Amino acid sequence: MRGLGISAGIGIGKAFIYKEPELNISKGHISDLEAEIQRLEEAISKAAGQIDDLYEMTLKKTGKKEADVFAAHRMFLEDPEYLSYIKEKIIGDRVNSEWAVREAADFYTSLFEAMEDEYMRARAADIEDVSNRLLRILSKAEQKELLQINEKTIIVAKDLAPSDTAQINKDMIAGIVTEAGGRTSHTAIMARTMNIPLVCGLKNITDIAKQNDFIIINGNTGEVIINPTKDEIAFHEKEAESIKRLQEELNKMKGQESISKDGYKVEVLGNIGTCQDVDMVMENDGEGVGLYRTEFLYMHNDRLPTEEEQFAAYKIAAEKLGKKPLIIRTLDVGGDKGIPYLNIPEEMNPFLGYRAIRFCLDMKEIFAVQLRAILRASAYGNVKIMFPMISGIEEVRRAKAMVEEVKAELRKENLDFNEDIEIGIMVEIPSVAIHSRAFAKEVDFFSIGTNDLIQYTLAVDRGNQKVGHLYNQFHPAVLSLIKMTIDNGHAEGIRVGMCGEAAGDERMIPLLLAMGLDEFSMNASQILKARHVIKNTSKEAAEGILNAVLELPTAPEVESCIDENIP
Structure with missing residues (x-):
């Protein structure tokens, strides 16, 4: 069986089928x-x-x-x-x-x-x-089972809440398998921190596996074997040693620059959702933050966060990073990110509608408060501003004009900020990629948001199971738009980064190096692996593969070419 490998490593042990105590909630009438x-x-x-x-x-x-x-x-x-x-x-x-x-x-x-x-x-x-x-x-339901584990065990569960994971004895847990969960869940983060292999997304595993079954899990590949043969056990024990050596090799990447085999230097940064997430980026030796998703500040409130609340969060992140860059994306609300108190009307096509920069340029008071907080935080670190969901140059100019208006206010109030703060945009709509030479004259940097760029280029909602298989970052049209954006950015002398999921994909990294991408920003857990791939890739050799790839007509052929030519 194969699920989604979330936390690296091989786990071997007896199954402990964990099921939360049943909570039979019934509706009752209350008189008092x-x-x-x-x-x-x-x-x-x-x-x-x-x-x-x-x-x-x-x-x-x-x-x-x-x-x-x-x-x-x-x-x-x-x-x-x-x-x-x-x-x-x-x-x-x-x-x-x-x-x-x-x-x-x-x-x-x-x-x-x-x-x-x-x-x-x-x-x-x-x-x-x-x-x-x-x-x-x-x-009055009790929950003590996980505290009682006292032998090497593979926990098998529908899901594990953060409070479940916090209570386990990591010395007794060889691995975790769940039916639900994802890469960014707190359970995933804690499993990686405790070096416990974790595989998610295995449907009905709590029914398939039985208590005390012998299980092997591979947190790298997502493979799960129930009651393996002696040969399978021996193979995976050797594999566990190999993975351990690889992790030791990855740890050696800390403190090193991200440079290809033939000397091409890039930067590997992390994506964050809160100022606390900076700690994970720093622990994995990230060279800065390439995407601060500020909407989290708004979504965990029942009202608009104040200027002081936003300033405090941005300031903490900036101070933790010091001279390292902190790219703060302005409010990206709408689409899949509904915030009830903003009263954004329901739309037939929310991903094509009133969202992100469109909302902010319309709701200037909300936008101005955020810009004030970001600019004030820029006095405490290497802060940059990035606008999302840009589709036309007029939007860039209007947003930049708003920044200048806020700067003027701050000067009058004698509040410190970086007068020369860099301003960039997300390249996530095909119109911007196609017209990127003109956009590059207007801003200081680009950051390619592949998640939306792929969705809009291929007209695929990746959350729709009927068409999700069509969503593919290796589609030749997507690769062409990425290369076009990088080439046009460089032609106008600006840096080009990427903060979508493709930036941390091991198979994609050599192609992006060949295209000349300057910055790779990803989940913190991927940083050291990405640096390892970069240091073991020759940009010149990858350029030869890229030229062949760009001539191919389909995504499967692109993937086959990569697999055959990149070790």
Whole structure:
């Protein structure tokens, strides 16, 4: 069987089938509303105490960035919008707390799960975890099984909440297999931090595997073998040693420059969603942040974040990075990123509609507040501004004019900022790639957002299972647009980076090197592997392959050519 390899390594051990205690939530009518609200408040207080304990335990066991998961859980537990939703259900519908919490959890998880951005989708698991904690307390359900594991074990589960992962004894866990989960979930992050192999996306694995089955998992390839032969065990034990040696080799990449075998220097940066994520980028020796997704600040609020709140977050990130670049993308809302309090109307085609820079240029007061916060933070580090969803040069000029207006305000108020702050755009719409020579005259840098560029070029919604197979970064048209953008950017003397998922793809990196890409920005966990690929690739040799690739008519032929010619 094969799932999605999330955390590298080979795990070998007996299966422990983990199933959360069943929470049979039934709807009940409440006559004493005051007593029911009191019961809810007591459950919230107890949940807060448990989360605080998990924070302290995780802080000691794995470190602050993993513990911050539970700081975020605490914030969500106290979120006024979440709590108001629950209380309004109890009072308005006269229902029991359990039913109201379940309704709130379903509402907020569906909101996040509908988003295209993988990082944002993963936050649904945090909401579910907090809500389930409340439900267990209200229902008096116990959850102690994971704490009792005392032998080398492969945990097999539908999913693991961050609080589950935090409680496991990493010395006793050889690996984890789940039916759900993704690369950016907190469980994935914690598994990688604890060096526990993790495979996700194996449908019905909790029914297929039986308690105490012998299991092998490969967190690199996603392969899972139940009750393997002696030969398979011997092979994977050797493979585990090889992977261990490779990880040791990757760790040697820390402190080194990202330079190809023939001397072509690039930069490998990380993508982040919060200022705390900078820690993971630094731990993996990233050369800066190529994408700060600022919408996270807006989505975890029941109101617009203030200038001071935004400034504080951007400032923390800038100070942590020092002289390293911090590219802050302005608010990219709309499409799959709905924020209820912004009251963006429903649209037939939200990905082609009122979103990102279109929203910001229309809602100038909201945009100005963010620009003020970013500019003020630029006094504390190497901050750059990047505009998303640009389709025409007029938008660039209007956005730059807004920056100049805000600069003038800050000067009058004697507030510090970088007068020469660089301004760039996301190249994620074909019109910009095709017309990129003209756009390059208007900005200081490009960052190619391949996720949307592929979607718009191929007219494929990658979240639609019926057509998802057509979404392919190796499509010749996509490669041509990427090369065109890089060539045109360089012709006008500006740097060209990439912050889409393709930037961290091992098979894609040699092609991007051959095209002359200057910056690769990716999930922090991919940084060292990308640097390893770059250092073992000859740009000149890759250029020969690129010329052949660009003549091919289909994506499968492109992929075959890469596999045959790039080791």
